[in-house]
Amino acid sequence: MPDLVELVVEDDRWVSFTPPLAGLAERAARAALEAVGLSPEGYEISLLACGDERITELNAEFRGKESPTNVLSWPTHELAPDSPGAVPWLPPEPAGEGPDILGDIAISYETALREAMEQEKRAEDHILHLILHATLHLLGYDHETDADAALMEGIESETLVSMGLPDPYTLPDAEEASLTRQEP
Template structure:
């Protein structure tokens, strides 16, 4: 069976957490929620620690501190106008899937946020993966209209997975 998500574990706590299965389930729900066929896409999800994500955040965003999730779309997919949905990519084939991009998750930050927000770690990390995949697909939350669109998708996709509104 072809997997939608290629999970890279840099911090073994993610293996014990079950990141591989959780990322696959979140990715399937996200693509299904947007009407995309999972068989034709590939996403890389890396589970790392705060030190590694702080380095990545500094290198790619000029912010030398840990964050919960980072995303690197394989190409720019943002919409032309604020509040508009991005044009979704065409699926590849199971043998040659369309690469959507890469996500990185920081263990300590994700677990601390889940505890602070009194959510299960599984629900919080699932939300961050859905959020990250939407970024890979061209969604953003800088402008209010874009944020409303993106958050609406997140809430709906998470509800389809039995996870309550994170906002």
């Protein structure tokens, strides 16, 4: 079975992270695709494992925000639905001449670990959630409206619970811990 996630490590602290980021990323991305009814076979995602300095540069360049954030994503396909709360379009089926690239994700070491500590979560659980969240963005899900957020958070909750992790949106102070409501 070919890897779904192509990992590019820019910050060496990710190399010594346990469990290995490659395995967490693969598990999270596969779970996201399967949660929306897609087989991971034939798709590929690129994941940049970086630190706050690099993600701040990317956040400034692509979102106009000169501050670090936990995770960023750049979808290859425009899959967003026409109306709030609707299910996004599916990406094209892989053509067989190589994987269909779903997009790119960047994750920051410092911000991800700091958030996990602040939210009293295991770092690996939080990172898995961040990559699941970013993969859903690549698949056209968003949280710009309450209806969109309810759909996306519902998929995240159900998927994480099915993986044996706690529901991040029903924990104490979940509103403060919500990925979808934070501004970096």
